Amino acid sequence: MRRFRQKANKRTKRKGTFDPEHPTNIKHTRLGVWDLYDEVAPELASVPGSSSLEKYMEMANNLPYVWRMLKDIVTIPSCLPLLVSYLILEFAVALVPAVSLWYSSQMLIIVQTAVDKRTVDTRLLSQVALGRFGCAVVTRLVLFVKFRIMTPLNTRIKLFYSQHVFRANVRLDVPTFDDGAVQRQLEETSPQNSRSSIAWDTVVLAARISSTFLRLFSEVTVLVTVLHEQRDGLLMAALCFAQSAAAWMSVRKTMHPGGVWAATTKNDDYIKMQGLKQLVTAPEHRKEIVAGGLWEYCVSLYHSCLEKLGDSAAMDFYDALHHFRTSDRLSISSFLHEPLKEAPHILFTLRAVQYPASIPVSITSLHLVMNTTQTFIYGLFSLLDETRSVADQLSRIRNIYEVGNIPNKIADGKEPYPENQQTLTMGMAIEFRNVSFKYPGSEGYALHNVSFKIERGQLCVIVGSNGSGKSTILKLIARLYDPCEGEILIDDRDIRTLKLADLRRATSVLFQDYTHFPLSIKDNIGLGDPDNANDEDMIMRAATLGGAKEFIDKLPEGFNTYLERPVRDYYSGLPEGTKTLFGRPVDYSSVRTFGNISSSGSIGLSGGQMQRIALSRTFMRSLASESKVGLLLFDEPSASLDPTAEHDLFERLRQLRGNKTMIFSSHRFGNLTRHADLILYMNDSVVVEEGTHDGLIKKNGEYARIWMLQAQAFLP
Template identity: 30%
Template sequence: MRGVGGRGGGGRGLNGPDIPDALPFDKGERLKTFRHLGRLFAQMWRTSPWLISLSIALRLVVAIQPPLVLLFTKLIIDEVVHQTGLGVPGPALGDWLESGRLNYLMLLLAGEFVLVFARDAFNRAINVVDNILGESHSNAVSLELMQHAANLDLKHFEQSEYQDSLERARRQASSRSTVISQLFGQAQAMITAIALAAGLFIYAPLLIGLLALALIPAVWGEFKFNRLAYWISHSRSPERRQLEYLRQIGASAESAKEIKLFGLGDFLSGRFKVLSEQILIENRNLSIRRALQTGLLASISTLTYYAAYAYIVWRTLHGEFSIGTLVFLSGSFNQLNGYLQQILIGFTQIAGQSLYLDDLFGFFEIKPGIVDPKKPRPFPTPLREGIVFDNVGFRYPGSETWAIRNLSFTVAAGDTLALVGENGAGKTTIVKLLTRLYDPDEGRITIDGIDIREFALADLRTHVGAIFQDFLRYSFSASDNIGVGRIEAAADRERIVAAATQSLADAVIRKLPEGYDQMLGRTFARGHDLSGGEWQKLAIARAYMRDAEIIILDEPTAALDARAEAEVFQRFKNLAEGTTAVLISHRFSTVRMADRIVVLADGKVEEEGTHDELMANGGRYAELFELQAAGYR
């Protein structure tokens, strides 16, 4: 994990937060982010066309309500003033009703009541629709994110910049559906504002100009701080990933034992506290600056409103406006001021949101480099020749050191090849290349004479079953933990039991309270955890479940004792007749069972042969074998 004292880039350290006054994005880049709004709308339309349509329809109805209510209020007040000037028809309500002078007034009151009641009902309906649409979209985006991540290359998960991009995308996946609701709200507010402005323009066009002058400073302030807030969020992705990492290891079942044994609780919480407080200071400083500056700018709008209000009152005193018109104009100006602020500031917020959308859609624009060929060739079944590494060289992305180079060896069809070598010799790299998690930079790998890049990825990986030492321990049922080895057959209990029997996992599973239906792990209720060796037997069962032509076992039995490992591999040899296998193990008692052994050193083949041949050569293999054997004497 990187230290928390600072990081490169940006001209800004954690020890002294320095929020830039200059906006950190050029205009061209800022404009490009608006294209994501169309992509977001299309994404939400695919999620639910009818919910989008219903939201638009409801907002159109609600948009015309405010000016209509003000108009009804004006007419009601003018009618009241008019009636008071005509004298009283009688002391009782019946006298008023009998005279018919209340008919128009009652009609106006009823109309305004319907408008207010309907607005409340429609607003509640809009909230319901938006909530359902937001959750549906969040689920859809999260699913799309998972599917896209599954298609990316392994290098995208082994480099920090890609992990930062993924972390930013994850944060946005569940929170950006509100942008479309904001856009719809903007359209609704614009319709209302146009109607209010039309009324103002008829009576006092000067007030429209005052509004425009009053709003510009407030809008500019909001726009500036929205972009600064995004800049801080974007540039702090690495530190936020560190915080998430500290949260995870500081309170998880997997790390609890070591944290207690080494007394790491205070160390981890202290590091979390330092990092989180420094980020908090940065956000706090921005919030204070934002509140002070935007508050000052917003006060200009308030002063403008009261100046306009005084102007309307003055003209009313001179008899130019009726009392109803006074109420209508003051209400219209007040509401129009609010709506215009909402529209203009809302657009700055949407502009800020579109920057965050760039985090989401920017991740979707990352494309895998390892893809299917245009015309895939069928995988050869059964194998007749085997696997050939022909002068293969490979460097991990960003590294100048060759992991392997000038590497050549053959695995005959139906044979078991063991790869032996010290850590860093290139054994796991060979497995990654054979399964096309990476492609070689030099040379080629063939299966029955066909370059593996000519196979469809799904076809290749269907016929190659690989189990790594760092296999996943799924918090699924025991049955599902094995079924993931061939997901299309995950419901085939007979096949799952057969695979478990081959890997010696069946005996483990049958001791569980619910057998193959037992939930494993401690993540969820009723979960039952297994020992490391028991988990490995389940992982090996996945390889048998795959029933592939080629099986790769990369240190899959490291947690098993020597006797259990020997039994697993002896069973493998007996049951996998005709299967081509690549085995990586540090236990030479197991390695000697292989038909052929390749000894690797510094990414190259140093020795090759059977166990007896290599022992007779007296080279590195014999030396390592004797060192290990001496430990058992």
């Protein structure tokens, strides 16, 4: 059943869709509270063997990527000699069982000599014993050396492809990265085992299939050579083979076949029961349960669900499927299994009756054949199972290379910007002409028919309620997205025609939904300008302007503090009184796996302090690139700041601004709007009013009304 769980999570590469409600293509099976839907009509269904043909065609299409992988691997420093050594050792181990089998077959000669001449060939017996012992020693030594080679080989291949996957991830723009299909494609570049890599898994799979085939072929060759002179030897081998094959087929029937399938449960009681389990085990719900006195009600409700469900309550989907497939049902393999199991013994009995003198040889032969056949069958069907996974593995290799070519949805422009670098010191002009935009997957407009113009060097403040479209304007200016309708002009040039790298180099932006990188505070600030990320003086100055230096200096590790460590600490069971370890808090609420506890490694900074670090990163870009940046974008820069900190921030921003164009979005009306050259008041995705503060107050429209509402909060 574990085997099925692993295979069930693999995605098919077939095109098209899967519809559980399809009237002809779907087989529905009821498994207790579960409903299983299997696809029974694959593509090319009218062609005999079409599913296999489709898989082989897919494998053929993926072979060029495998060849590319091999060429890449041999170019990795020191990998070629390691790879050749690994393959030689793999094939050497594959031949040892055949050699061991040959030594074992000599026992037939020893026994036959003992029967015929009443004497034991001690010389041959010693050779057999030494040969078997030598095979065991050689196998152990070869395996030891092979595993010593595998570790550095796997490590170097893993590091090589980690760079490839890292680059494929980091180059994607926002709408491309947010695409669900792209996310699935990126997920498939990660190996199932974190200690390995897809490329290394493919090498191991190919080597294992080849060595298994070599082992089986050599064993069969030795066995046929030994038994063809034995009376009924080949017949006995055939019967043992049939018996083992029937046993394997019986086991095979308990496994779910491959293909496309889906399962769900619509049983309200089962769903409610699982919800109750999560309710009482999740730490975030504990306060509500205790404060509300809910425990008795939860127990009663859970007991009611159990009574209604009966035995089905104990079965998850995989348990129900396993029970269904292992229930007693008649089949050809179940009929044949037991008779075939006895067939070799019946043949041995008949030979013993007919040729009593050959009983010792027959016993030895039976023992040899049965052991060899069982090993052979296990190896053969393991080989068949592995070859079924070849197509999936080759598809994953293809995906590794294809993710590096995923086209970004935001097309790069061709024109350099600016034509004269010195013009950035005077700011950038921004114009929206009838711009409309919808976020991917959304039906409603985030912006609808918006038009305005911000001249070079102006301070523009966009105000309005949450969700009015303020942040969207800034994201479109930064070209995180492109508008659905209309056009955006930068210095009277269509923004789509400008090189993205140039545009973003000329822009410094802080978004409302800012993030902190899983790096040190120093790196978080320094990455505001990668060219100067190691300039500590610049980082200190940016932190001072962002209002963050004072509290950073008080942290135990100062600027080297990690906001959240990307690597967790793991402990064995610790006394409950242990609150910190390695200077970090111990999180006893974590799920304990294999007896270990993990710490969060995060520090307790307030929202305002976290925002100041993000502001410092923006200041870093402005300071380090004063001649490169012509546009400063701030999305709710004071949302988490107290009034004093907000006032200090705006003073520093006005001093820093110089002649650059600066755009703020805010839902607060204060000193910032008084100094604005242009105010855009937004509501429900459109610009309702625009002008200066004094002009909008005189207009006595929506801006003036909201201004008075906020001002009244500070009036006696």
